Amino acid sequence: MxxxxxxxxxxxxxxxxxxxxxxxxxxxxxxxxxxxxxxxxxxxxxxxxxxxxxxxxxxxxxxxxxxxxxxxxxxxxxxxxxxxxxxxxxxxxxxxxxxxxxxxxxxxxxxxxxxxxxxxxxxxxxxxxxxxxxxxxxxxxxxxxxxxxxxxxxxxxxxxxxxxxxxxxxxxxxxxxxxxxxxxxEGTPPVFALQMDQESNWRTENYKTETNSKEKVKPSNGGIFEEFALEYNLGEIDGSYLDGKNILHVDLGDGTSDFPYTKGDAVDKDFCHGVNHGVGHAIVEAVDDLLVLAPHAFNSISRQQYSEILISGFSNKKHKFLPEAKQAFKPHLDNQINQIMQHVSDQVLKIGANEIDLIVVYGGGSILMKESILPKLKTLADNNRILLFYVPAQYAVTLNAEGLDWFVRSPLYSKLKEDFKETTKRIAASRE
Structure with missing residues (x-):
């Protein structure tokens, strides 16, 4: 086969x-x-x-x-x-x-x-x-x-x-x-996924119905843009709203957080920045504290297991030791958030507030950080007259994968593949 x-x-x-x-x-x-x-x-x-x-x-x-x-x-x-x-x-x-x-x-x-x-x-x-x-x-x-x-x-x-x-x-x-x-x-794929669904229609809700994983967070009641549109009185919008916009991305990950700047569908490499800060670093630092708070529950625990405990707080079945996990996690998360906010503020200053239409926040870390970082980002955005789109948890984690799926099936990928083949042929011919 x-x-x-x-x-x-x-x-x-x-x-x-x-x-x-x-x-x-x-x-x-x-x-x-x-x-x-x-x-x-x-x-x-x-x-x-x-x-x-x-x-x-x-x-x-x-x-x-x-x-x-x-x-x-x-x-x-x-x-x-x-x-x-x-x-x-x-x-x-x-x-x-x-x-x-x-x-x-x-x-x-x-x-x-x-x-x-x-x-x-x-x-x-x-x-x-x-x-x-x-x-x-x-x-x-x-x-x-x-x-x-x-x-x-x-x-x-x-x-x-x-x-x-x-x-x-x-x-x-x-x-x-x-x-x-x-x-x-990173930064390019979410631009595609925020605008288009898998069939290349303007996006309103899911990119594609998820079939091969268990739901980890409660779904929001509306589409991907509903909370954002309500916040800024935009009416009914879809992915076309982001077409051509200048966006400062805040991709909050586990081990890294990235702040690429895109103009339309293109990344402006002069203003791309990334740092080794994220929820994974906070979890690593919190492990020993959790073992002290819940000595009879854990002998040891991996970063992924700790993450699963924290994520359970957004599901219908919460982990028994979620309160202790959050207590150990929060001070270390706050340290990470303070570092991240400094870098986001620096990016706004470097790019210039007038050149940024939206700050878009997503990534696996955006779910666990939301309670603490959202008010800080909203203040920063409001002070600079920038719209803040904090992607709902249901959609935030898979934007990179969705954008990559859209891209690999696009004419742009096909063109790059053909160019690669032609270059390979020319190199091979020159060696003969």
């Missing part, structure tokens, strides 16, 4: 949100190495794992991009290994392109999607070949020629052989080849 996938890949520090063949898959961005296959038989394990493939994802990978090995990915790794998982290192200047997680989790999830799609068609072959086009984004500070080349070469140089283990003996071998990988700077 041969499949062709378009991949829009947001490799977040806490969560990977990835569109594969138009379907959104969200996983904790973690993995754990496995010594052996955890399944005991085929009769019960295969059907269970096919039904919940992303919750029970075990793969073996042979690829020049990663160390050969067997890996538990995402929720399965977190469930079985707890804090003993590998995650993106958020401190220092460690580029995502130099760490193994983007490659292991992307290859494993693409392979799982291939198995899922084959199974949906009524057949489960022993092997599948997948040809991919991929759009991926890097934070502002990491979007350098070196890091771009690293990502492209690791994905595009050679085939990646991934075995998806469904039972003790039942497995599917998936060969993955990337025809082209375009690396965007």
């Amino acid at each position: 041969k499949l062709q996938f378009n991949v829009g890949n947001d490799i977040g520090n806490s969560e990977q949100a990835i569109f594969i063949d138009g379907e959104l898959i969200r996983q904790p961005n973690v993995y754990a190495s496995a010594v052996s296959i955890p399944w005991t038989d085929d009769e019960t394990d295969v059907s269970k794992n096919l039904k919940n493939i992303y919750d029970n994802l075990v793969v073996s990978i042979i690829s020049s991009a990663v160390l050969t090995g067997t890996y538990l990915i995402g929720r399965h790794a977190l469930k079985t290994e707890g804090e003993n998982v590998s995650s993106l290192y958020v401190k220092g200047n460690n580029a995502k392109s130099d760490q193994m997680i983007p490659y292991i989790n992307t290859l494993g999830t693409i392979a799982a999607r291939a198995v899922e799609k084959a199974n949906e068609s009524g057949t489960l072959p022993e092997s599948i070949t997948v040809i991919c086009d991929q759009a991926i984004a890097l934070p502002v500070k990491q979007h350098t020629p070196r890091n771009i080349e690293t990502l492209q070469s690791k994905f595009m140089n050679g085939s990646h052989n991934v075995t998806v283990h469904l039972g003790l003996t039942k497995k599917v071998d998936v060969k993955i080849d990337f025809e082209f990988v375009q690396v965007l700077q």
Whole structure:
């Protein structure tokens, strides 16, 4: 069986949100190495794992991009290994392109999607070949020629052989080849996703109905623009309202926060800025405090597990130790917010208030930071006569992935791919 996938890949520090063949898959961005296959038989394990493939994802990978090995990915790794998982290192200047997680989790999830799609068609072959086009984004500070080349070469140089283990003996071998990988700077994809839905209509509500992840936050009652339109008496608006606007983005992440400036659909690289501040840093600092506040509840806890406790505050089922988690978290979060606000203020001064139509706030960190940072941002915006669009929680986390999915299927991506092929041909011809 041969499949062709378009991949829009947001490799977040806490969560990977990835569109594969138009379907959104969200996983904790973690993995754990496995010594052996955890399944005991085929009769019960295969059907269970096919039904919940992303919750029970075990793969073996042979690829020049990663160390050969067997890996538990995402929720399965977190469930079985707890804090003993590998995650993106958020401190220092460690580029995502130099760490193994983007490659292991992307290859494993693409392979799982291939198995899922084959199974949906009524057949489960022993092997599948997948040809991919991929759009991926890097934070502002990491979007350098070196890091771009690293990502492209690791994905595009050679085939990646991934075995998806469904039972003790039942497995599917998936060969993955990337025809082209375009690396965007964070800030560009949300411009696309805020304006357009997946069918390239002006956006009003969801980009696409989410089918492959559990709802993590309560949905808002209206569309993506309802609260914003009410705040500024704009009437009924859709994504066309943002067309051509000058936007200062505040992308609040786990390990980084980015402040790109876009004019229309283009990033103005003279005014792009990013910092190593985010909720992940606050969580890392809060872990020891939580263990003191709830000594009988936890021996240790990973950053992702702590994040899940905090996010439960926005769901119908709150974690028993949410109050202690929030108590430990808040002072460290306030420190991060103070740093972030300074950088946002600096960006407004550098760009000039007259050149900014809107400040748009989104990202995984925007949910946990909202209570504390929203009043500060509103004061800053009002003082500078700038509109503030704080994207509702239901939509805030997946904007990068949605924009990447839209882009990888766009004529612009096709043109870049053709240009790449022509350049490759010319280089090859010059060497003959």
